[in-house]
Amino acid sequence: MANALGTVLRGFSAYVQQRVEGWRTGSRGSQAFLLLVLVGAVALSVGVGYLAERVVPVSLWFLFLMVGTMLLRFVPLLVLVAVLAVVAFWTSIETSFATASRSAALVIFAVAIMLAVYQSSRQRSGLPMALSEAVLTQLRDRLQRQGVVPPLPNGWRSQSATITANGPSYAGDFLVADLRDGRWLEMALVDVCGKGTSVGPQALQFAGALGGLIGALPPAELMAAANMFLLRQESDESLATAVHIKVDLVTGDYTITSAGHPPALHWHLGERGWSIDNARGMALGVIAEADFTPSRGRLRPGEALMFYTDGVIETSDRDLDDGIEWLRDVALQAVDARGFTGMPRRVLKKVPRGDDDRAMLVLERQPLTSPERDSERLRGLGG
Numbered sequence: 001m002a003n004a005l006g007t008v009l010r011g012f013s014a015y016v017q018q019r020v021e022g023w024r025t026g027s028r029g030s031q032a033f034l035l036l037v038l039v040g041a042v043a044l045s046v047g048v049g050y051l052a053e054r055v056v057p058v059s060l061w062f063l064f065l066m067v068g069t070m071l072l073r074f075v076p077l078l079v080l081v082a083v084l085a086v087v088a089f090w091t092s093i094e095t096s097f098a099t100a101s102r103s104a105a106l107v108i109f110a111v112a113i114m115l116a117v118y119q120s121s122r123q124r125s126g127l128p129m130a131l132s133e134a135v136l137t138q139l140r141d142r143l144q145r146q147g148v149v150p151p152l153p154n155g156w157r158s159q160s161a162t163i164t165a166n167g168p169s170y171a172g173d174f175l176v177a178d179l180r181d182g183r184w185l186e187m188a189l190v191d192v193c194g195k196g197t198s199v200g201p202q203a204l205q206f207a208g209a210l211g212g213l214i215g216a217l218p219p220a221e222l223m224a225a226a227n228m229f230l231l232r233q234e235s236d237e238s239l240a241t242a243v244h245i246k247v248d249l250v251t252g253d254y255t256i257t258s259a260g261h262p263p264a265l266h267w268h269l270g271e272r273g274w275s276i277d278n279a280r281g282m283a284l285g286v287i288a289e290a291d292f293t294p295s296r297g298r299l300r301p302g303e304a305l306m307f308y309t310d311g312v313i314e315t316s317d318r319d320l321d322d323g324i325e326w327l328r329d330v331a332l333q334a335v336d337a338r339g340f341t342g343m344p345r346r347v348l349k350k351v352p353r354g355d356d357d358r359a360m361l362v363l364e365r366q367p368l369t370s371p372e373r374d375s376e377r378l379r380g381l382g383g
Contacts (some may be wrong), residue, residue: 258277
């Protein structure tokens with residue numbers, strides 16, 4: 001008996017899972033099945049109310065309307081709405097409980113139906129509301145995964161942080177990274193023109209293109225290819241700034257290539273301050289023959305490079321140069337207070353709230369420590 005019950009439950013679970021997976025595809029068959037289930041539930045509710053001689057509350061039809069709006073596409077929703085409208089009117093008349101309050105509830109229900117139909121008609125993806133949200137979430141997660149820096153060898157550490165301007169986690173600022181042979185690290189911090197959810201699909205598309213090119217092309221050719229990619233887009237606002245760095249994790253030698261991006265900052269251990277990098281170039285998506293003048297240097301133990309987007313330094317009452325000086329001072333205080341640990345997020349929290357996304361990336365080459373010095377430090381902690 002127990003085995004038979006277990007088989008039935010497993011079969012039912014598999015059936016439900018199959019139907020859920022079918023609904024996630026948005027196919028016509030899955031939508032028809034779901035519509036049939038909802039209409040059957042409506043008929044069951046009416047039947048139960050009739051047999052029990054009870055008034056079916058209008059609030060119950062609100063529940064079916066909400067479920068249908070979330071799970072059905074436009075045409076199946078219209079069918080469900082028609083069924084609900086007929087049933088709500090019929091049950092109100094037949095039960096002789098069409099009081100003033102119940103009439104008001106029916107008017108409100110009619111308004112809710114119009115809002116639900118309007119909202120469903122605005123779903124340009126052709127998917128139900130719940131599926132559209134799931135697609136947007138997947139796009140956001142994919143964009144964020146592309147910005148994860150691979151694990152670095154001992155002695156190196158990368159930290160980044162992003163704060164969106166208007167709350168949603170769909171930003172035009174993104175990071176792509178690649179590590180080859182455990183030695184050659186390449187990262188690109190990009191700021192796509194636009195703000196909020198409207199720039200999310202464009203940022204994802206551009207991130208996908210850069211993710212396929214980074215590490216496969218030299219820095220200058222990578223920027224040229226990214227520039228041509230944006231120029232081929234249909235939108236006249238397909239513009240972006242970007243900064244690319246390629247680092248030899250053995251020697252610390254690096255090359256920075258900038259495309260209209262705010263200048264990188266280099267923390268020099270001996271000078272205890274941030275110097276301004278001199279890599280320069282035209283923003284991406286403006287002209288076909290864009291020039292890029294890279295900079296080269298070496299990151300020594302105890303030093304770091306900082307990259308950021310213009311939302312960090314630009315405000316309505318502060319120009320670019322003043323913003324860079326402000327950032328140098330704030331970043332100096334951050335290092336003096338707690339070192340580089342958590343520095344991007346600590347600095348971004350001090351940026352005045354504005355209408356632009358803010359992103360920061362810090363690449364640190366950690367100081368060398370000898371075994372003797374480590375032993376002394378551990379003995380000091382133990383004592």
